[in-house]
Amino acid sequence: MKNLIFTILLTLISTVLTAQNTYTGKVVDSEKIAVPFANVVAFTETADFIGGAVTDEVGEFRLSLAQKPAYIEVSFMGFQTQKVPVKAPDLGTVELKEDSSVLSEVVITQKKKTLVRRSDRLVFNVKESVAQDLGSAVEVLRVTPNLVIRDDKLSMLGKSFVRLMVNGKMLPLQGDELRGYLSAINSENIERIEVITIPPSEYEAEGNGGIVNIVLKKQRNDFWSAVARVSSTQRTLFSHARSLAFNYKQNKTYLSISASNGVYKKRNTFQNTNYFSDERWEGKGPLDYSNKYWNYRISLSQELTDAWELGIGYTGSNTDIEKINSNIDEVFDLNNQLKYALISRGNSAKDATTHAVNLNNTIALDTLGKKLSIDVDYFRSGSTQDGGNSGERQTAGVLQPTFANQTGVEYNFENWSGRVDLTLPLEAITLKTGGKLALSKTNNDFKFYNSFSGSPVLDPNQSNMFQYDENIYALYVSASKNITDKLSAKVGLRMESTETKAYSKSGNQTNTNDYTKLFPTVYLNYKLSEHNSIGLNVSRRIDRPQFESLDPFKIVVNPFKTVQGNPFLQPAFITNYEFNFNSKKNELKFYFKDIENDYEQLSEVNPTTKVVNYTYYNHLNIQSFGFRDTYVFDSWSWLTSYNTVDVGYSKIKSSIPQTIGQQEGANAFVQSQNFIKLAPKNKMSLGINYYYIFPSRQNVAEIEGYGPLDLSFRMKLMEGNLNLAVNFNDVLKTYRTRATTIYNNVRTRYDNYFDARSVSFSVRYTFGNNKIRTKRNRAGNKDIQNRAR
Numbered sequence: 001m002k003n004l005i006f007t008i009l010l011t012l013i014s015t016v017l018t019a020q021n022t023y024t025g026k027v028v029d030s031e032k033i034a035v036p037f038a039n040v041v042a043f044t045e046t047a048d049f050i051g052g053a054v055t056d057e058v059g060e061f062r063l064s065l066a067q068k069p070a071y072i073e074v075s076f077m078g079f080q081t082q083k084v085p086v087k088a089p090d091l092g093t094v095e096l097k098e099d100s101s102v103l104s105e106v107v108i109t110q111k112k113k114t115l116v117r118r119s120d121r122l123v124f125n126v127k128e129s130v131a132q133d134l135g136s137a138v139e140v141l142r143v144t145p146n147l148v149i150r151d152d153k154l155s156m157l158g159k160s161f162v163r164l165m166v167n168g169k170m171l172p173l174q175g176d177e178l179r180g181y182l183s184a185i186n187s188e189n190i191e192r193i194e195v196i197t198i199p200p201s202e203y204e205a206e207g208n209g210g211i212v213n214i215v216l217k218k219q220r221n222d223f224w225s226a227v228a229r230v231s232s233t234q235r236t237l238f239s240h241a242r243s244l245a246f247n248y249k250q251n252k253t254y255l256s257i258s259a260s261n262g263v264y265k266k267r268n269t270f271q272n273t274n275y276f277s278d279e280r281w282e283g284k285g286p287l288d289y290s291n292k293y294w295n296y297r298i299s300l301s302q303e304l305t306d307a308w309e310l311g312i313g314y315t316g317s318n319t320d321i322e323k324i325n326s327n328i329d330e331v332f333d334l335n336n337q338l339k340y341a342l343i344s345r346g347n348s349a350k351d352a353t354t355h356a357v358n359l360n361n362t363i364a365l366d367t368l369g370k371k372l373s374i375d376v377d378y379f380r381s382g383s384t385q386d387g388g389n390s391g392e393r394q395t396a397g398v399l400q401p402t403f404a405n406q407t408g409v410e411y412n413f414e415n416w417s418g419r420v421d422l423t424l425p426l427e428a429i430t431l432k433t434g435g436k437l438a439l440s441k442t443n444n445d446f447k448f449y450n451s452f453s454g455s456p457v458l459d460p461n462q463s464n465m466f467q468y469d470e471n472i473y474a475l476y477v478s479a480s481k482n483i484t485d486k487l488s489a490k491v492g493l494r495m496e497s498t499e500t501k502a503y504s505k506s507g508n509q510t511n512t513n514d515y516t517k518l519f520p521t522v523y524l525n526y527k528l529s530e531h532n533s534i535g536l537n538v539s540r541r542i543d544r545p546q547f548e549s550l551d552p553f554k555i556v557v558n559p560f561k562t563v564q565g566n567p568f569l570q571p572a573f574i575t576n577y578e579f580n581f582n583s584k585k586n587e588l589k590f591y592f593k594d595i596e597n598d599y600e601q602l603s604e605v606n607p608t609t610k611v612v613n614y615t616y617y618n619h620l621n622i623q624s625f626g627f628r629d630t631y632v633f634d635s636w637s638w639l640t641s642y643n644t645v646d647v648g649y650s651k652i653k654s655s656i657p658q659t660i661g662q663q664e665g666a667n668a669f670v671q672s673q674n675f676i677k678l679a680p681k682n683k684m685s686l687g688i689n690y691y692y693i694f695p696s697r698q699n700v701a702e703i704e705g706y707g708p709l710d711l712s713f714r715m716k717l718m719e720g721n722l723n724l725a726v727n728f729n730d731v732l733k734t735y736r737t738r739a740t741t742i743y744n745n746v747r748t749r750y751d752n753y754f755d756a757r758s759v760s761f762s763v764r765y766t767f768g769n770n771k772i773r774t775k776r777n778r779a780g781n782k783d784i785q786n787r788a789r
Contacts, residue, residue, distance in 0.1 A: 022065075023042070023062070023069070023072075023089050023090075026058075026061070026093045027055050027060075027093075027095075028093055028095055029079070032095075034055075034058050034060075035059050035076055036055055036056060037055060037076070038054065038055045038061075039054060039075045040054070040063065041073045041074075041075075042063055042086075043073065044067070044070055045070040051063060051064075068086070071086055072086060074096065079097060079098055082096055090367035114129055114585050114632050114634070115145065115583075118525065122582075123193075124144050125192050126192055126193060127192075129143075129640065132187050132188055132190065136187055136723070137185035137187065138182045139725075140190055140193065141154060142673065142689070143642045144212070145587060145642065146630065146644075147162075148671070154212075157628065157644070157646060157669065159197065161209040162209060164211075165212065166185075166213070166214045166216065168215075190216060193213070195210065196210055196212070198521065199211050200492050200539075201477070201478045201494040202421065202476055205474075205494050205517075206544060208541060208574045224246075224248045225766065226247070227764065227766050228242075228243070228244050228765050229242065229243045230242045231761065231762035231763070234760070235265070235756075236755050237265035237755075239265045239266075240262050240263055241263075241264070242261065243261075244260075245258035252303035253301070254300070255298075255300050257298050259295065260294075260295045261293060262293060264289075264290070265288070265289065265290045266754065266755040267289070268289065269287075269752065270283075270284065270287065270327075270752050271283065271751040272749065272750050274610075274746055275748070276610065277745075279332065279333060280331070280334075281330070281331055281332075281610065282330045282332070283327055284327070285326050287325040288322075288323070289322075290322045291319055291320070292320045293318065294318045295315075296316050299311065299314075307363060307365075311359070314356070315356040316355050317354045318351075319352045320349070321352070322347070323387075324347045325345070325346045328341055328342070329344075340393055341394040341395075342394075342402070343391055343394055344389065344390070345389070346387065347387055348387030348388075349386055349387070350385040351383060352381070352383035354380070355378075355381075356377070356379045357379075358377050359376045360375045369430075371423045372421070372422050373434075374420055375418065375419040376417070376419075377417040380415075381411075381412070382411065384411075385407075385409040385411070386408050388405065389557060390404040391403050391404075391558055404451045405448060405450055407447065407448055408447040410444075412442070412444075413547070414440070414441045415439065415440045417437070419434065420434045430481070431477070431478070431479050432478045432492075433477040436474045437474070444548070445465045446463060446464050446465070448556070462556060464504060464551075465505040466504050466505070466550075467503045468547055470499070470500045470547075471499045473497045474495065476493065477492065478490060478492030478521070486527040488526075489522075491520075491521065492520065495517070495518050496516070496519065497514075498513065498514070498515055498516075498517075499513070500513040500514075502551075513570075517542060517573075520538075521537075521538065521539040521540075522536070522537070522539075532581075534579070534581050535578075535579070535580040536580075537576070537578040539576050540574070540576075541575075541576070542571050545616065549565045549569060549599075550565050550567050550569055551567070559611075561614075563615070564613065564614075566616045569599055572595055572599055572618070572620075573597060574594070574595050574596075575596075576591070576592075576593050586629070586630065587630045591628065594622075595620065596621055597620075598618070598622055599618045599620070600619075601614055602659070604743060604744075605744050607745065617656060619654050620652065620654055622650060622651070622699070623650065625648060625649060626646065626647050626649060626667075628644065628645070629644070630643070630644045631643050638676060639676055639677070643673075645670050646668060646670075648666065649665070649666050649667070650664060650665065659741075663700070667693075667696035668693075668696075669691065669692070670691060671689075671691035671692075672691070673688075673689045674689070675687050676688070682716070683715065684713075685713075686711075688709075689710040689712075690707065690709045692706070701741045702739065702741075703737075703739050704738035706738070708732070708735040709732050710728065710729050710730065711728040712726065712727045721766045721767065722765050723762075723766075724761075724763055726760070726761050727758075727759070729758045729759075730757040733757045736752065736753050738752075
């Protein structure tokens with residue numbers, strides 16, 4: 001299979017098709033601003049009509065003609081018609097001059113639609129909304145349809161994770177580093193946000209996730225600029241952060257450097273109750289989390305020739321993570337009398353580093369849009385972690401030591417990745433094809449020391465070394481075409497071949513996998529009118545397990561809690577269907593999702609020994625359907641409101657008899673994000689955000705409802721260069737996770753709070769030339785990095 005894929009890939013790279021009778025160009029006004037919806041008409045030398053087109057939303061046009069034209073005429077209301085002779089397929093930029101005789105009588109106000117549905121994505125035009133004045137990319141993403149930012153984490157409705165791109169390039173960032181990077185992007189410099197709920201075949205088929213692409217405004221001038229930011233957040237514990245980003249453009253050179261550091265702290269609280277047939281166990285306790293971090297990155301892009309752009313980037317991080325937890329489990333009899341209590345403590349200190357290097361090439365094969373992209377990525381992550389656990393049993397006020405241990409973990413992960421993409425705009429269709437290979441190695445060395453006697457003694461029976469190798473080879477092809485003036489289509493097919501090998505030293509156990517799967521995608525979009533369209537999207541995807549979930553070794557945390565992976569864990573497969581209706585400020589979506597062989601971590605409760613073992617199983621088949629409606633209200637000059645309603649129904653089946661075999665029920669989500677203008681040009685604004693998740697059934701658990709309220713105040717000073725923001729998150733302290741599960745007829749109820757209520761203050765200052773064009777390095781192995789951390 002590998003040889004076949006490499007052969008096909010080399011054939012694709014070496015094959016460059018030639019388009020005939022295709023003519024392209026762009027239409028702008030005297031201020032170099034794109035003119036959308038302008039008429040472009042082609043004629044012969046005898047003024048016979050050949051064909052025509054209309055410029056798109058960025059002023060570009062493409063003419064596919066049966067014969068060569070002598071000239072074209074470009075016209076738009078309020079401008080003089082321009083006659084342009086055709087000397088080459090690339091007609092360049094056509095500048096329209098204002099017709100003063102027309103403009104004196106007619107006032108033209110052309111505004112883009114806030115929401116635009118393209119074949120494979122929803123486009124949120126930021127510069128046509130209040131979002132352009134919110135300060136940074138973080139605030140823009142908060143109001144983007146289908147996206148939710150909760151406790152500084154970005155998520156997409158109905159998806160398990162989100163990958164982020166800027167100008168079509170994947171970002172190898174997450175956590176605090178990602179927050180710092182997004183905070184350095186001014187909202188005024190964002191053209192649009194593209195939300196891809198069903199990624200096309202040119203992207204990895206990995207995971208039930210979506211993609212968000214931030215498209216920045218183009219800037220042709222030379223510039224330098226810098227953005228400095230400091231912030232502080234008071235939860236139960238105090239956090240702070242600071243960052244500095246520098247961007248520079250000179251001629252054909254683009255340089256970007258950024259660094260950030262800080263301390264991120266939280267105190268999460270956990271409560272769980274196990275209802276055994278003869279006893280009730282009530283456990284509770286806090287976990288203090290502290291992350292001291294440094295993040296740094298540098299990116300350099302150089303246009304070597306008019307057709308070749310070369311980029312190289314490096315991203316690194318150092319983190320020191322400490323966790324301190326204490327827990328008490330009180331055991332009651334059936335008469336609600338306390339029998340005894342188990343008191344336990346734990347701590348761990350982790351020192352981790354990551355290094356990511358990206359080399360990318362973009363080569364224009366002609367002036368009609370054909371291009372070849374070649375990316376090579378290297379990613380390495382390593383960490384050492386030391387910790388300890390101890391506990392006592394308390395009966396009638398008397399403490400009796402029961403266990404004490406220490407652990408040490410060395411973790412190393414390495415990935416090499418290469419990707420080739422070929423774009424071929426042909427006369428009839430636009431074709432994209434390419435391939436990728438990703439080679440990963442994981443080594444996890446776990447040592448367990450029994451320290452109950454006072455001195456740590458290595459226990460080889462509870463120590464283990466786990467090695468995991470994974471190779472993924474992929475090929476894809478996709479084609480898009482405007483079938484008529486109103487109907488467009490995009491279809492794709494991706495093939496991925498996966499080879500895995502897992503080795504556990506403690507049991508001398510080796511497990512291998514080798515499988516090849518196909519992942520089709522289909523997008524259809526029909527334009528009903530100028531502002532209304534309908535669309536259908538279909539795709540199939542794969543969700544591979546996290547590397548650590550495959551380690552079969554059982555870690556004994558305390559006498560009543562163990563954790564282990566499952567080397568026989570298989571990937572899950574997801575089929576998505578979406579039917580969309582879009583208007584100027586509204587998107588209505590009907591969806592259906594079918595997940596086969598899904599996996600999750602279960603808490604296996606033994607009602608006799610009271611031991612709970614946490615491990616992973618493929619045991620779920622899930623079908624869910626529903627509708628989601630997003631509406632943007634901005635009819636009043638002082639208020640902009642983004643509102644979403646999602647109502648669905650799920651059917652869940654489990655193949656493990658000890659769990660709930662089957663359950664079904666409705667689920668719902670509502671959100672309203674409101675921005676009130678307190679001063680002209682949004683120099684001061686108030687934000688009110690509320691959402692509520694109704695009670696639902698998820699996998700084998702019943703989830704209670706919750707609804708956080710967030711408030712924000714923003715102020716812009718010094719011509720917008722100085723931005724001040726105050727955020728009050730989870731004001732009512734309602735963002736809690738309350739769930740109930742059943743295993744072996746033992747009911748367990750969880751009540752967890754992740755320290756979401758907070759007040760934060762941030763200051764961001766931009767100096768230099770504010771017209772920023774940021775060129776960032778792109779990582780082609782982002783999906784692998786997500787699974788490795």
